[in-house]
Amino acid sequence: MSKRRVVISGLGIINALGADKDEYFNGLLEGKVGIDRIKSFDPVSFSCQVGGEAPEVKVNKFLPKSHRKAAKLMSRDIIFAVIATDSAMKDAGLKTRADNPDGPIDIEPTRSGVNIGAGTMCCDLEELTLAACECVDGDKFDMKKWGAEGMNNLTPLWMLKYLPNMPSCHISIIYDLQGPSNAITSGEVSGMLAINEAYRHIASDKADIMITGGAENRINAMGQIRHCLMDRLNTKDNDNPAGSCRPFDANANGVVQGDGGAMVILEEYQRATQRGAEIYAELKGFGSSYNQSNYIDCEADGKGCEIAMQAALNQAGLKPEDIDLIIPNGIGRIADDKAEATAIKKVFGELAGEIPVLATKSRIGICGAGASAIDFATAALIIKNGKVPANINCDNQSLGLNMPTTVTEAEIKNVLVTCYSHGGQTAAAVIGK
Amino acid sequence: MTKRVVITGMGLVTPLGFDVETVWQALMDCQCGIEMIELFDASTFPTKFAAQVSKDFNFLDGLPEQLRNNHKHATRNSGFMIGAALQAWQQANLPAPGSNDTNDVDMPRVGIYLGAGEGPLAFDSFINACVFSWNKEKRQMDWKQWGQIANEQMEVNSEIEQEANMPAAHLANLFGTRGPCYSCLTACAASTQAIGEATEMIRNGEADILITGGAHSMIHPLGVTGFNRLTALSTRNDDIKTSSRPFDVDRDGFVLGEGAGAIIIESLESAQKRGATILAEIIGYGSTADAFRVTDQHDEGRGGTAAVKLALADAGITPADVDYISAHGTSTSENDSIETKVIKNAFGDQAYKTPVSSVKSMLGHLIAAAGVTELVTCVLAIRDQVLPPTINLQNPDPVCDLDYVPNAPRKAKVKIAMSNSFGFGGQNNTLIIKEFSE
Numbered sequence: 001m002s003k004r005r006v007v008i009s010g011l012g013i014i015n016a017l018g019a020d021k022d023e024y025f026n027g028l029l030e031g032k033v034g035i036d037r038i039k040s041f042d043p044v045s046f047s048c049q050v051g052g053e054a055p056e057v058k059v060n061k062f063l064p065k066s067h068r069k070a071a072k073l074m075s076r077d078i079i080f081a082v083i084a085t086d087s088a089m090k091d092a093g094l095k096t097r098a099d100n101p102d103g104p105i106d107i108e109p110t111r112s113g114v115n116i117g118a119g120t121m122c123c124d125l126e127e128l129t130l131a132a133c134e135c136v137d138g139d140k141f142d143m144k145k146w147g148a149e150g151m152n153n154l155t156p157l158w159m160l161k162y163l164p165n166m167p168s169c170h171i172s173i174i175y176d177l178q179g180p181s182n183a184i185t186s187g188e189v190s191g192m193l194a195i196n197e198a199y200r201h202i203a204s205d206k207a208d209i210m211i212t213g214g215a216e217n218r219i220n221a222m223g224q225i226r227h228c229l230m231d232r233l234n235t236k237d238n239d240n241p242a243g244s245c246r247p248f249d250a251n252a253n254g255v256v257q258g259d260g261g262a263m264v265i266l267e268e269y270q271r272a273t274q275r276g277a278e279i280y281a282e283l284k285g286f287g288s289s290y291n292q293s294n295y296i297d298c299e300a301d302g303k304g305c306e307i308a309m310q311a312a313l314n315q316a317g318l319k320p321e322d323i324d325l326i327i328p329n330g331i332g333r334i335a336d337d338k339a340e341a342t343a344i345k346k347v348f349g350e351l352a353g354e355i356p357v358l359a360t361k362s363r364i365g366i367c368g369a370g371a372s373a374i375d376f377a378t379a380a381l382i383i384k385n386g387k388v389p390a391n392i393n394c395d396n397q398s399l400g401l402n403m404p405t406t407v408t409e410a411e412i413k414n415v416l417v418t419c420y421s422h423g424g425q426t427a428a429a430v431i432g433k
Numbered sequence: 434m435t436k437r438v439v440i441t442g443m444g445l446v447t448p449l450g451f452d453v454e455t456v457w458q459a460l461m462d463c464q465c466g467i468e469m470i471e472l473f474d475a476s477t478f479p480t481k482f483a484a485q486v487s488k489d490f491n492f493l494d495g496l497p498e499q500l501r502n503n504h505k506h507a508t509r510n511s512g513f514m515i516g517a518a519l520q521a522w523q524q525a526n527l528p529a530p531g532s533n534d535t536n537d538v539d540m541p542r543v544g545i546y547l548g549a550g551e552g553p554l555a556f557d558s559f560i561n562a563c564v565f566s567w568n569k570e571k572r573q574m575d576w577k578q579w580g581q582i583a584n585e586q587m588e589v590n591s592e593i594e595q596e597a598n599m600p601a602a603h604l605a606n607l608f609g610t611r612g613p614c615y616s617c618l619t620a621c622a623a624s625t626q627a628i629g630e631a632t633e634m635i636r637n638g639e640a641d642i643l644i645t646g647g648a649h650s651m652i653h654p655l656g657v658t659g660f661n662r663l664t665a666l667s668t669r670n671d672d673i674k675t676s677s678r679p680f681d682v683d684r685d686g687f688v689l690g691e692g693a694g695a696i697i698i699e700s701l702e703s704a705q706k707r708g709a710t711i712l713a714e715i716i717g718y719g720s721t722a723d724a725f726r727v728t729d730q731h732d733e734g735r736g737g738t739a740a741v742k743l744a745l746a747d748a749g750i751t752p753a754d755v756d757y758i759s760a761h762g763t764s765t766s767e768n769d770s771i772e773t774k775v776i777k778n779a780f781g782d783q784a785y786k787t788p789v790s791s792v793k794s795m796l797g798h799l800i801a802a803a804g805v806t807e808l809v810t811c812v813l814a815i816r817d818q819v820l821p822p823t824i825n826l827q828n829p830d831p832v833c834d835l836d837y838v839p840n841a842p843r844k845a846k847v848k849i850a851m852s853n854s855f856g857f858g859g860q861n862n863t864l865i866i867k868e869f870s871e
């Protein structure tokens with residue numbers, strides 16, 4: 001049985017550079033940086049005080065009337081996924097149940113699904129604390145009072161705002177997607193693994209359209225403190241946010257986190273062409289593996305990254321010289337970047353110093369479960385526009401990668417996107433014209 | 434042709450024991466694993482009981498000394514997962530963890546796919562940072578103070594372990610796997626979905642061997658709070674041993690459980706090449722979404738019915754071929770009546786002839802780990818030709834009128850078994866397994 005071809009026919013992105021894919025991509029081309037001092041809470045006592053916060057956007061204008069009541073059940077993670085999906089659907093030119101409650105639609109519900117990478121969502125700490133603040137006995141939290149009275153201050157549906165399957169759930173309801181529905185929770189590679197699984201659903205004829213990607217609200221007090229405690233974040237550039245994330249740079253000072261996500265519409269190739277969809281790119285190959293380490297640092301030689309990249313090339317049937325651009329994880333933490341560069345050199349050999357590399361984290365930070373989906377969508381935008389944004393904050397290259405610092409216009413045929421999580425999961429994808 | 438997928442190892446850590454045979458015997462004896470909550474002071478909570486894994490379980494006991502360091506910080510769910518996976522890995526006769534001799538097993542072709550939960554919140558440091566940083570006059574958080582308390586009281590390893598990808602990370606680390614490493618978390622359907630998608634990966638040649646299943650523990654203050662606020666839990670505090678009553682007219686909610694289940698699945702070729710003992714074959718998988726409401730299942734069971742039908746079609750069988758259905762059977766008013774509709778919708782008249790039972794009546798609801806645990810009982814039902822019962826079924830609900838194997842196990846001819854899982858939020862997953870024959 002030959003596998004069906006799968007193409008990207010629409011995409012939506014939200015992150016620190018904007019709540020719209022064009023705003024984001026133009027921001028990249030114009031050299032903008034979305035990283036700033038954290039504003040959503042006062043970070044003064046946190047060791048890292050910078051991050052790429054997504055704009056505050058009212059979700060209602062992205063929702064059909066029928067689903068606006070459910071907006072109160074949406075955490076910021078869910079809102080990111082919903083906004084990115086709305087623009088991806090419109091970008092793909094699909095008539096859906098959301099804007100056509102009764103009329104004809106382009107989506108057969110049972111052949112359409114959703115697969116979204118999600119993080120460990122943090123509840124609204126002020127909402128929880130408002131409910132819990134009376135449950136104190138001297139210098140201790142009073143569990144008895146919480147059980148008897150405090151918990152009743154929480155809205156009954158409180159927990160539903162924070163379940164990782166809820167982005168998928170809301171989106172399946174809004175667009176009437178009754179096919180496969182999953183929520184991948186594999187740290188920073190979640191988005192990419194979700195896309196891979198969605199791809200398989202279409203390739204193996206379980207679905208014709210999949211809405212897939214990832215999103216996470218990493219910039220909240222819990223998300224920030226956890227990564228501060230892990231000693232991964234940049235604590236030295238609190239007064240220099242725009243220069244704080246320096247991928248593959250010899251003077252890099254650590255990771256900067258971001259908010260956001262991306263959603264793509266994957267569609268079976270014949271179907272997409274028949275309805276006249278504008279196709280961004282085709283998915284050609286995927287690979288995934290595991291970095292053996294300590295759940296904080298990347299494996300020193302990036303072995304898990306290497307296996308994933310090689311597998312993606314193999315599945316695509318491509319050689320290193322066929323790749324025109326690499327979008328790496330590139331997080332600005334010296335040991336991790338070195339490990340990833342080592343893996344790239346293993347796979348690409350001598351070409352590793354020639355093929356252009358574009359690191360996006362210097363602009364938007366690493367957006368948790370949404371990070372790899374954003375890079376994937378970025379690759380699609382580059383292929384479609386024939387423009388590669390410039391790298392920034394990488395003036396002191398020592399790892400031997402080719403990181404252009406000017407915008408280049410070129411025909412980009414194939415892009416390799418690769419990522420890893422601090423927990424060890426790795427993934428890579430090849431997409432092409 | 435896609436590849437055939439078989440089960441070659443199984444492991445369980447549950448409220449009724451921490452190995453497969455002990456748990457199975459307890460189910461045959463109609464034991465109930467529900468006790469008063471000991472993990473925290475729930476004495477004033479609406480629900481004061483749960484099905485907890487015994488304090489006697491210590492996952493580190495099963496690990497060679499030199500491997501303990503990488504896992505010593507594991508929280509409850511990762512610890513349960515390690516315990517269950519070790520049993521499955523050993524039964525499948527895969528290379529001992531930490532050994533250099535991998536017996537021709539190609540590690541980049543071995544992977545993980547779990548439907549596992551987040552680690553329980555480190556509650557004390559979390560709640561202290563919150564309540565002692567609250568500015569009552571302004572009704573807002575003093576973030577500076579919050580950060581200071583968090584920095585002092587939160588412990589890095591414990592924070593890392595709360596991420597939902599950690600159970601899978603522990604397994605990849607322990608067994609040295611280099612293949613795909615996935616986790617999904619579709620609420621109560623998670624581990625069934627993980628097994629189904631893992632099956633698809635092997636069918637499509639993306640891996641040869643996968644450890645799949647899941648783990649979860651939500652028996653912590655905010656977990657019980659969340660479910661109590663949803664009024665999803667039984668509050669039968671005066672008769673806890675009968676509190677989980679799937680399909681009974683007096684059921685009043687589910688009972689929170691915790692634990693883990695793991696199975697080793699591999700391509701038939703891989704199992705035969707290794708000479709592994711094949712326990713069963715996975716022949717069907719169906720996965721759908723209700724796409725209905727955030728808070729409710731579709732009232733006619735539209736998505737569940739579609740999942741069951743897809744699994745039957747995938748297996749190439751008819752309802753009459755199914756000898757047993759392991760129900761989602763949560764003991765909530767909504768689930769059990771809708772699941773009964775689902776079975777009738779998909780099976781027609783055959784629904785009344787096919788026995789259905791819910792081991793949640795004895796184990797409680799293991800949430801993300803429920804599906805794999807129930808699938809393991811399906812394998813055992815085929816092995817021993819006996820069906821586990823639904824206990825506490827004294828007064829069947831008139832709308833639940835199928836054969837639920839009430840109150841005692843039953844000898845039966847079982848060749849093909851089906852397991853259903855329906856997640857809060859609308860994900861529906863069905864697996865079908867079959868006695869193995871070449």
